[in-house]
Amino acid sequence: MRIISGARRGKNLTSPEGTEVRPTTNMVKESVFNILQFGIEGRRFLDLFAGSGQMGLEALSRGAAEAVFVDSSRESVKVIEKNITATGFKDRSRVVSADFEGFLQRERGVFDIAFMDPPYREGLMERALELTARRMAPGGVILCEHGSREELPERAGEFKKAKVYKYGKTSVTAYRAMEGEDRDGGTA
Numbered sequence: 001m002r003i004i005s006g007a008r009r010g011k012n013l014t015s016p017e018g019t020e021v022r023p024t025t026n027m028v029k030e031s032v033f034n035i036l037q038f039g040i041e042g043r044r045f046l047d048l049f050a051g052s053g054q055m056g057l058e059a060l061s062r063g064a065a066e067a068v069f070v071d072s073s074r075e076s077v078k079v080i081e082k083n084i085t086a087t088g089f090k091d092r093s094r095v096v097s098a099d100f101e102g103f104l105q106r107e108r109g110v111f112d113i114a115f116m117d118p119p120y121r122e123g124l125m126e127r128a129l130e131l132t133a134r135r136m137a138p139g140g141v142i143l144c145e146h147g148s149r150e151e152l153p154e155r156a157g158e159f160k161k162a163k164v165y166k167y168g169k170t171s172v173t174a175y176r177a178m179e180g181e182d183r184d185g186g187t188a
Contacts, residue, residue: 001054003087004030006061013083015052016075023052024117024145028167032143033058035165035174036113039141040064043112046135048100048128053080055115060089067092068111072099100124104131112137117145126153129175133157142175 001023003011015023024032032055033040041063047056048070056067067089069080077097084093096103100118114132118124125146132142133156142159144152148171154161159175 001052002026003054003058003061005033006058006063008057008061008087008089011061011087013052013054013057013086014079015054016073016079024055025167025170028145028170028172029055029058031165031167032115032145032172033062035143035172036141040113044068044109044137046070046111046114046116046132048103048114048116048132049118049124050080051076051117053083053095055117056093057083057087057089059113059115060092061087064113065092066094068094068096068109070096070098070100070103072097100128101131104128104135107135110135110137110140112140114140114142115145116142120147120150125150129153129156133159133175136177139177141177144173144175146171146173 001013001015042065045059045064045067050069050071053069056069060067080095116128148169152173158178160178162174162176165172
């Protein structure tokens with residue numbers, strides 16, 4: 001597992017041991033950042049269910065102003081901190097050891113981009129999506145990695161499902177802020 005582009009391109013990262021963490025593949029990671037294209041520079045990035053922290057670190061490597069890494073696993077938090085130190089992004093990183101719900105209910109800041117990859121088939125995605133939508137800046141984007149058989153809701157707060165990208169057994173669903181008539185239930 002490594003950073004694939006930007007200032008720390010090629011930097012190897014550590015992943016937590018065991019089967020609890022399922023790192024995002026390089027193909028899916030590259031696709032996520034292709035979806036974002038040039039919308040990363042100077043943005044605040046949330047890596048929810050961060051695991052190794054590779055998605056937030058990739059965002060930092062590509063110019064994000066800050067990344068916040070949230071995970072409830074102590075082992076994952078240690079690995080994230082190790083990866084942050086190895087990549088030299090301590091000054092633009094914040095690691096939070098907490099469950100997603102507690103973090104999102106207490107957090108007062110907003111994010112421009114959120115990436116979430118909760119454990120598959122545990123029923124966490126909808127609640128995480130709902131709470132994350134409340135912590136997003138206007139014009140933000142939420143990206144959800146999930147199993148291809150899992151169907152996500154059409155809306156989350158002020159966000160609407162924009163597109164689903166499929167990569168074999170994995171899908172990434174992008175949500176973007178609704179505009180105009182979409183907020184009132186019409187179509188745009």
